[in-house]
Amino acid sequence: xxxxxxxxxxxxxxxxxxxxxxxxxxxxxxxxxxxxxxxxxxxxxxxxxxxxxxxxxxxxxxxxxxxxxxxxxxxxxxxxxxxxxxxxxxxxxxxxxxxxxxxxxxxxxxxxxxxxxxxxxxxxxxxxxxxxxxxxxxxxxxxxxxxxxxxxxxxxxxxxxxxxxxxxxxxxxxxxxxxxxxxxxxxxxxxxxxxxxxxxxxxxxxxxxxxxxxxxxxxxxxxxxxxxxxxxxxxxxxxxxxxxxxxxxxxxxxxxxxxxxxxxxxxxxxxxxxxxxxxxxxxxxxxxxxxxxxxxxxxxxxxxxxxxxxxxxxxxxxxxxxxxxxxxxxxxxxxxxxxxxxxxxxxxxxxxxxxxxxxxxxxxxxxxxxxxxxxxxxxxxxxxxxxxxxxxxxxxxxxxxxxxxxxxxxxxxxxxxxxxxxxxxxxxxxxxxxxxxxxxxxxxxxxxxxxxxxxxxxxxxxxxxxxxxxxxxxxxxxxxxxxxxxxxxxxxxxxxxxxxxxxxx
Amino acid sequence: xxxxxxxxxxxxxxxxxxxxxxxxxxxxxxxxxxxxxxxxxxxxxxxxxxxxxxxxxxxxxxxxxxxxxxxxxxxxxxxxxxxxxxxxxxxxxxxxxxxxxxxxxxxxxxxxxxxxxxxxxxxxxxxxxxxxxxxxxxxxxxxxxxxxxxxxxxxxxxxxxxxxxxxxxxxxxxxxxxxxxxxxxxxxxxxxxxxxxxxxxxxxxxxxxxxxxxxxxxxxxxxxxxxxxxxxxxxxxxxxxxxxxxxxxxxxxxxxxxxxxxxxxxxxxxxxxxxxxxxxxxxxxxxxxxxxxxxxxxxxxxxxxxxxxxxxxxxxxxxxxxxxxxxxxxxxxxxxxxxxxxxxxxxxxxxxxxxxxxxxxxxxxxxxxxxxxxxxxxxxxxxxxxxxxxxxxxxxxxxxxxxxxxxxxxxxxxxxxxxxxxxxxx
Numbered sequence: 001x002x003x004x005x006x007x008x009x010x011x012x013x014x015x016x017x018x019x020x021x022x023x024x025x026x027x028x029x030x031x032x033x034x035x036x037x038x039x040x041x042x043x044x045x046x047x048x049x050x051x052x053x054x055x056x057x058x059x060x061x062x063x064x065x066x067x068x069x070x071x072x073x074x075x076x077x078x079x080x081x082x083x084x085x086x087x088x089x090x091x092x093x094x095x096x097x098x099x100x101x102x103x104x105x106x107x108x109x110x111x112x113x114x115x116x117x118x119x120x121x122x123x124x125x126x127x128x129x130x131x132x133x134x135x136x137x138x139x140x141x142x143x144x145x146x147x148x149x150x151x152x153x154x155x156x157x158x159x160x161x162x163x164x165x166x167x168x169x170x171x172x173x174x175x176x177x178x179x180x181x182x183x184x185x186x187x188x189x190x191x192x193x194x195x196x197x198x199x200x201x202x203x204x205x206x207x208x209x210x211x212x213x214x215x216x217x218x219x220x221x222x223x224x225x226x227x228x229x230x231x232x233x234x235x236x237x238x239x240x241x242x243x244x245x246x247x248x249x250x251x252x253x254x255x256x257x258x259x260x261x262x263x264x265x266x267x268x269x270x271x272x273x274x275x276x277x278x279x280x281x282x283x284x285x286x287x288x289x290x291x292x293x294x295x296x297x298x299x300x301x302x303x304x305x306x307x308x309x310x311x312x313x314x315x316x317x318x319x320x321x322x323x324x325x326x327x328x329x330x331x332x333x334x335x336x337x338x339x340x341x342x343x344x345x346x347x348x349x350x351x352x353x354x355x356x357x358x359x360x361x362x363x364x365x366x367x368x369x370x371x372x373x374x375x376x377x378x379x380x381x382x383x384x385x386x387x388x389x390x391x392x393x394x395x396x397x398x399x400x401x402x403x404x405x406x407x408x409x410x411x412x413x414x415x416x417x418x419x420x421x422x423x424x425x426x427x428x429x430x431x432x433x434x435x436x437x438x439x440x441x442x443x444x445x446x447x448x449x450x451x452x453x454x455x456x457x458x459x460x461x462x463x464x465x466x467x468x469x470x471x472x473x474x475x476x477x478x479x480x481x482x483x484x485x486x487x488x489x490x491x492x493x494x495x496x497x498x499x500x501x502x503x504x505x
Numbered sequence: 506x507x508x509x510x511x512x513x514x515x516x517x518x519x520x521x522x523x524x525x526x527x528x529x530x531x532x533x534x535x536x537x538x539x540x541x542x543x544x545x546x547x548x549x550x551x552x553x554x555x556x557x558x559x560x561x562x563x564x565x566x567x568x569x570x571x572x573x574x575x576x577x578x579x580x581x582x583x584x585x586x587x588x589x590x591x592x593x594x595x596x597x598x599x600x601x602x603x604x605x606x607x608x609x610x611x612x613x614x615x616x617x618x619x620x621x622x623x624x625x626x627x628x629x630x631x632x633x634x635x636x637x638x639x640x641x642x643x644x645x646x647x648x649x650x651x652x653x654x655x656x657x658x659x660x661x662x663x664x665x666x667x668x669x670x671x672x673x674x675x676x677x678x679x680x681x682x683x684x685x686x687x688x689x690x691x692x693x694x695x696x697x698x699x700x701x702x703x704x705x706x707x708x709x710x711x712x713x714x715x716x717x718x719x720x721x722x723x724x725x726x727x728x729x730x731x732x733x734x735x736x737x738x739x740x741x742x743x744x745x746x747x748x749x750x751x752x753x754x755x756x757x758x759x760x761x762x763x764x765x766x767x768x769x770x771x772x773x774x775x776x777x778x779x780x781x782x783x784x785x786x787x788x789x790x791x792x793x794x795x796x797x798x799x800x801x802x803x804x805x806x807x808x809x810x811x812x813x814x815x816x817x818x819x820x821x822x823x824x825x826x827x828x829x830x831x832x833x834x835x836x837x838x839x840x841x842x843x844x845x846x847x848x849x850x851x852x853x854x855x856x857x858x859x860x861x862x863x864x865x866x867x868x869x870x871x872x873x874x875x876x877x878x879x880x881x882x883x884x885x886x887x888x889x890x891x892x893x894x895x896x897x898x899x900x901x902x903x904x905x906x907x908x909x910x911x912x913x914x915x916x917x918x919x920x921x922x923x924x925x926x927x928x929x930x931x
Contacts, residue, residue, distance in 0.1 A: 041570075131709040134650045141651075165533075165844055169552070173690050173707045181605050196841055200556035200597070200705070201604045204572055308897060309856050319855075320529065323896035327531060330846055340851040341859040 012264050013281050015052055015256040019060035023229060025222040032209050033062050042207040043180060045188045046197060049211035050333050051161055052253030052282045055190040058211060059156050066154055073148040079159040082106045098171060103132045111139060118147035137178035144184045154186045155179055161192045168195055213347055219249025226259040236262035243270045244355045246409050251348035257281050275356045286332045295325050296334060297471050301359040301408040302433060303415060305344045316440035354408040361411035362434040365402045367427045372400040378426025383414055442474045445498050457493040521893040522885060529896050536839035537885060540878035542592040550698050552690040557842040559597050560834045562590050564822040572601055578753055580814045581794040584802045585824030588875025591796040595759045600705040606648050608752035612640045616771050617761040629778045631734035637742045638670040639700045647708050649717055652750060659749060664721040666742055668728035675725035682718055736785055743787040754791040760798060772804060783812045799823060826872040833863055835874055855899040869916040883909055
């Protein structure tokens, strides 16, 4: 079950499925869309969401509801239909220009479909040498002023996220704008967060609708529907979810992925293959999912939310390097900027990453007592911490210091309790994450080839270290030397290969 | 106040700024490079991001949808202090009318920019007629595909009017046709910059359009330049517009910010132009839409009252950027227009100022978008002078910006914390 960086996303795990009304999970934002329609103040409704969070099904549901209203006429454009088959199934979002030949092919089909409902459309002049934007403008005029006069025409545009930003701009200029010049036509466009409408007059008449995560009840409802659709996969999904109790079914695409994955792989486990498939499926254009997983791994063991400086300190890199890493994850929809300078891994993804990669975090606790046992007992009573989590205790200047090692998820829950002042009973006055400096130093100073050299220096085989990515291998290396109390040997080799770094840890 | 947003005595390090904007922040262009509409329009003129920067300015009295109100067939009087975005608003209205045509010919007349060297009423008519001819040419070409067939006689009269009135019309048109440059996003719209008009929509060089332009070019010899300007010439242009389907004219009058001496001259010019336009009785309705400095309010109101332009339908409002959220939207919109997920300067601020940098900038702006853009630009310059590859803007950068400040009312520097607290790069 090993993936590789250049393979295409697995079609059987494609969460972009044909709309099925019985499988649709109601979303409250549909009311906002209806209000937009009835208010008639704005020509354009842009439905914005992260990829794979249910935009298409939301639009399909809305179309279905509009179709139940005789005064509304809906039309649908699938952006994929303007692309060549190679582009449609391509790995990267590099579509910068849509070839005229494909635009014309789409236009002929679109016009033909309309002509079946309105014969006058067939009479519109057409030549392959005509400019597509002018053809669209004339068609839009015919549709609204003649064919469906008396009805409100609503045009849905979906799957624009297949296009690069320059490609999207060209599509906007040559297809959306000519439609929108017909002022009586209303448009609903599904778009990525970064896919802006630049057309001035449309932007001035735009309402943005943000499709948020599923709320608890809706998430559960979607999971139930998926369980009915994939009865064989249901117990396997339950098994997967048992390992990830923190996941609240909030991510529509992830929910679907869980069932598709469990349906395809009877022995589905929350392992690295699972994670790679997940990253691959959530963003089918991610160029190097393995690199993204490495980056996620390096930040998922830290707090749920963080700022760039904290990330830099945590990973022992410069602010600039931390910014670049965060930006790469943001570009691939795995991290979001919450507000101001705060970031987090996308809800849902974070929980899976932590469990799958078995990430652990270290917390340093300072307490107002000279008895560390008292602190541990207090924590045992208030939280799920046990004596097994204790790595070190100390008493300095009349204050107890306790170092705990926990699953990243449990560590974050404990930190939340501390921040909410719910640990006062245990006498805790300060709690902070303790970075594993050695892990970050080695991860940052050695690339994979150099890791091979380091292992050679240590007399072990890099391949024999468990785990997929470099960071995982470094963790294994550290664990190996810690268990054997041979850390000085490791440090000696590191010092030899990187004499300028500070190895006094 | 200087139009460029960096202090005149400071040398902007363009390569470092470019590195910060394009590589560190990964913006697809510099959305804070300039602080005036005219200069901003020159950024990527083939598909200018300028119009996507637009944020509706708050006004007194408040207008829920200002652009729609401006677009209604009524006189409009918009006043505002220097740097409040009057010209931007005028461009926005022009762009809206041209991008979604409804039979309106929108004519842009800028007091102080296109002024003829001669004085008196002739100069007024020269400027107005040239503006009408230019806009008629651009808008006929843009809308050619939806206008129906223009007979040879109409094309001939249009051509003669344009050749006669628009300076160097034939020479410039020939140059464009010979170069035959068309852009995939805008077609031939970048050509309009030659005639000081913005590219606002995709206008392909179709065979029909090419043939039309060639016919116009062939008329060059038959039309000697007009030497004496008077109201009849303007009237003739308006009649041509009516003949080919335009149903009304919006005359957008914008006055550039100017020196005290120029102010007197412009006031005089405005006092000549408005009554002259009013007395014209053009063949199709003409609605004046004025975008003027606030200090002209009393004078213009007096003129408008005398001309009977102040009716209950007239829109008269003053731009007042007294809502911080509107200025914040201006910053957010610019980052977004540059293709970024960044929402404001707080996002790229070091921890110690991350909850207040945008507010500090808005306070420094003192209700002026231009001043806000100048602050943003100067802050970027200060930051890149320290470290272009560093992503986060710190209190040190803010204080360096305060030192570089060359406009009035300098902002206050911040007390500095230790280097660790300020997030200095290690």
